[in-house]
Structure formats: structure tokens, C-alpha cells
Amino acid sequence: MRQGTDYISEKQLEPTPGVLYIVGTPIGNLEDFSPRARNLLSKVSIIACEDTRHSGQLFKKFKIKASLVSFHKYNFHSRIPKLLDALKRGDTLALVSDAGLPSVSDPGEELVAASRDVGNKVICIPGPCAAMTALVSSGLPTQRFCFEGFLPSKPTHRNSLLKTISKEKRTTILYEAPHRLLRLLRELSVLCGEERPIQVARELTKKHEEQIGPTIGQALKYFKENKPRGEFTIVLGGAPPEELLQKSDEELIEEMQKLISNGVSINFAAKELASKTGYSKNYLYALMH
Ligand code: SAM
Numbered sequence: 001m002r003q004g005t006d007y008i009s010e011k012q013l014e015p016t017p018g019v020l021y022i023v024g025t026p027i028g029n030l031e032d033f034s035p036r037a038r039n040l041l042s043k044v045s046i047i048a049c050e051d052t053r054h055s056g057q058l059f060k061k062f063k064i065k066a067s068l069v070s071f072h073k074y075n076f077h078s079r080i081p082k083l084l085d086a087l088k089r090g091d092t093l094a095l096v097s098d099a100g101l102p103s104v105s106d107p108g109e110e111l112v113a114a115s116r117d118v119g120n121k122v123i124c125i126p127g128p129c130a131a132m133t134a135l136v137s138s139g140l141p142t143q144r145f146c147f148e149g150f151l152p153s154k155p156t157h158r159n160s161l162l163k164t165i166s167k168e169k170r171t172t173i174l175y176e177a178p179h180r181l182l183r184l185l186r187e188l189s190v191l192c193g194e195e196r197p198i199q200v201a202r203e204l205t206k207k208h209e210e211q212i213g214p215t216i217g218q219a220l221k222y223f224k225e226n227k228p229r230g231e232f233t234i235v236l237g238g239a240p241p242e243e244l245l246q247k248s249d250e251e252l253i254e255e256m257q258k259l260i261s262n263g264v265s266i267n268f269a270a271k272e273l274a275s276k277t278g279y280s281k282n283y284l285y286a287l288m289h
Contacts, residue, residue, distance in 0.1 A: 015044045015092040020083075020115045022108060024127015025058060027100045028231070029205035032128045038062050040125050044092040048083060050107055054098050071095065076107055080114045087120055094125075101129045105149040105175055131173045134201035134233035137211065138171075141238065145171040151184070166191035167239050174234040181228040185220045188236065192216060197237030203230040241278025252279065253287055260288075 015021060021040055026032040041047060041064045048071035049055035056068060071079050087093055095102050095111060101124075102108035112122050131147050148165060151174065152158050165172050166188070176184050181200070188196070194217030203209045208230065212219050216236075247255075252273070259269035270284040 015040055015094070016121070017090040017092055018087050019092070019121045019123055020087060020112065021092075021094040022102050022112065022122065022124040023094045023096050024101045024125060024129070025055070025096050025099060027128045027130050027133070027205055028203065029128075030058075030061070032205055033058075033062065034125070034127055037125045037127055038064065041066065041094055041096070044094045046083075046086055046091055046093045048079070048093065048095045048111070050097040050102075055096055066094075071111070072107055076110055080111055083111060084114060084118060084120070087115065099130075101127060104129055104131060104147075128205060130175065130201075130204055130231070130233045133204045134199070134235050135171065135173055137201065137204075138199035138213075138235035140171045140197060140199060140235050142171065145173060147173045150175045150177075153180075162187055162191055165236070169238040169241070171238050172236045174236065176232050176234055178228040178230060178232060181232055181234075182220070182223055184234065185216060185223060189216045189220055192236070192239070194220070196239075199235045201233045201235065202228075204233065206230075247277065247279075249287055252277075252284060256284060256288055 021044065023037050023041060024034070025037065041059065042062070044066050047055070047059075047064075047066045047068050049068050050070075050072050052068040052070050059065070059068075069079070069083075071083070083093060095108055097103075097106035097108065100106065103112060115122055131149075135142055135145060146168060148161070151161055165174075174184070185198075185200075188198070194215060196216050197214055198216045198219050199211045199213040200219050200223075201209075201211050212222050255273055256266070256269050259272060260266060264272070266285060266288050270281045270288070273279065273284050274281040
């Protein structure tokens with residue numbers, strides 16, 4: 001156990017009236033439904049669900065008997081005041097989505113914001129999230145990343161977003177429906193090139209989980225031969241630094257000399273050029289010796 005980690009006892013798991021609980025549910029594997037989430041859901045009086053029938057089936061398996069109310073993208077405006085009233089009355093309230101973490105490409109954000117606006121506490125009972133699960137198993141850089149979720153389908157908005165994504169230096173995470181996966185991979189291959197690293201995560205946490213990559217070209221070839229089925233999360237490697245590999249050693253030395261002639265040290269010049277081109281500082285420094 002890491003030093004300094006504080007663990008709390010189960011006694012603190014009684015839901016507090018007036019608190020909105022955001023609860024993560026499995027993205028495929030029921031074993032990922034945490035004891036804390038199950039305990040909390042079995043004790044609250046109301047559970048707001050993206051789809052009451054879908055969540056009802058899950059809750060039946062775990063003998064969770066709260067009263068369910070629907071909360072989805074078509075009714076959230078009218079539902080929010082009612083749920084806030086319930087919190088005010090002292091009901092205990094949890095929000096779940098069909099799978100994973102509410103608010104991540106799922107309803108929730110507006111309810112959380114409205115709850116905070118009226119001074120209610122919001123507590124997340126964390127659980128699986130397809131984006132994070134795909135990211136950490138992709139082998140692509142995780143230190144800095146961005147999440148785009150589902151891309152819009154309208155061509156103008158979609159194309160401009162795809163162009164921005166293709167130039168993004170950080171790892172990008174996307175969600176995509178199976179029948180649109182090939183289209184997305186084709187678009188990415190045109191804009192990012194076939195060699196750009198990618199991992200297409202399929203059916204995470206489930207029996208037929210797999211990751212397809214390591215380049216856009218290879219993923220495209222695979223899915224042309226194997227019809228995309230199931231759920232997909234795409235982890236796209238960031239764009240390489242623009243000028244990397246486009247400069248010869250002679251050009252780099254010339255740029256270093258230009259900087260040095262302005263009066264800066266070799267060390268400083270190497271650092272500057274490294275951040276501009278993506279070459280390592282040590283490599284540039286060594287070139288000058
Ligand atoms: N809130 C959810 C979360 O925390 O992951 C995401 C909800 S979003 C409406 C659903 C999309 O997430 C799917 O269309 C798919 O792109 C991705 N997804 C969900 N479950 C997945 C799984 N088991 N494997 C791969 N991708 C998954």
C-alpha cells in the first residue's frame with residue numbers, strides 16, 4: 001500500500017440527503033460494478049437513469065430496489081427542477097447512465113451544474129469509463145491527452161473538427177458506432193496518414209475484448225476484412241512535431257548557429273530549437289560538437 005493513502009471504512013457509505021451521487025456502472029463486465037456503487041444504489045430513494053428499462057435489468061440482478069426516474073437528453077430540462085426539489089425535500093438521489101460514467105458522452109453534466117448552482121454537494125462513486133480504459137491500455141502517450149467523444153455527423157462541422165484533431169499533438173480519444181467506424185478510419189487515414197499510431201479498442205472488459213492497431217493503415221485493413229461489431233473506442237496518437245524529420249543535420253546546425261550568433265549559449269539554443277522542432281536537446285547539442 002502506498003504511504004499516505006487514506007482508506008475509509010464502509011460505515012461512511014450511507015447516502016446523505018441533499019447530496020447528488022454520480023455513480024459509475026459497468027461498461028460490459030458485471031464484475032466491474034463496485035461494491036460501493038451497489039451499496040449506495042441499494043440505499044438511495046431515487047435513481048435517475050438514462051434508460052429505466054436498461055438500468056432496471058442491471059438493478060434486478062443486484063436486488064437494487066430504488067424508485068427509478070428517466071433522465072435523458074430529451075427530458076433533462078424538465079427533469080432537473082424536479083430532481084432538485086427532491087434533493088431539497090431530503091430525498092437521497094443517484095444518477096446513472098446506461099454504462100460507464102454519467103456525463104461522459106452521456107447525460108449528467110447539466111444536472112451536476114444545476115445542483116452545484118443551488119449549493120448541493122455532488123459526489124462521484126467512480127467506475128469504469130471506456131475512454132480511460134482504452135487510453136491506459138493503448139500504449140500511446142497518456143501524460144497529456146484529449147477526449148472528443150462522438151464526432152458530429154454533419155459534414156462541415158465534422159470535417160473542420162477532424163482537421164483540428166489530425167493536427168493535435170496530444171493523444172485523442174474518440175467514441176464511434178460500429179457502422180461508422182470504417183468511415184472514421186478512412187477520414188483519419190487521409191488527414192493523418194496511414195502510419196499514424198492508433199489503437200481501436202473493441203468490446204472493452206468483455207469476453208471478446210481486443211485492440212487493433214498499431215497504425216491507421218493496419219486498423220483500416222483489419223476492419224475492411226472483419227466487419228466492425230460491438231462497441232469501439234478509438235485512441236489516436238498525437239501528430240508528430242511539424243518540423244521533425246524534415247531537417248537535415250546541416251540545416252539544424254545552421255539554425256543552431258543563427259541562434260548562437262544572437263548571443264545565446266549552445267545549451268540555450270539547443271533547448272529552443274528542441275521545443276520548436278521536436279528533436280531532442282541532447283541531439284542538437286551534440287551536433288555542435
Ligand atoms: N459514459 C460512457 C463511459 O463512461 O464510457 C460512455 C457512453 S457513450 C454513449 C457510449 C460509447 O462508449 C460507445 O458507443 C463506445 O464508443 C464507447 N464504449 C462503451 N462501452 C465500451 C466498451 N465496452 N468497449 C469499447 N467502447 C465502449
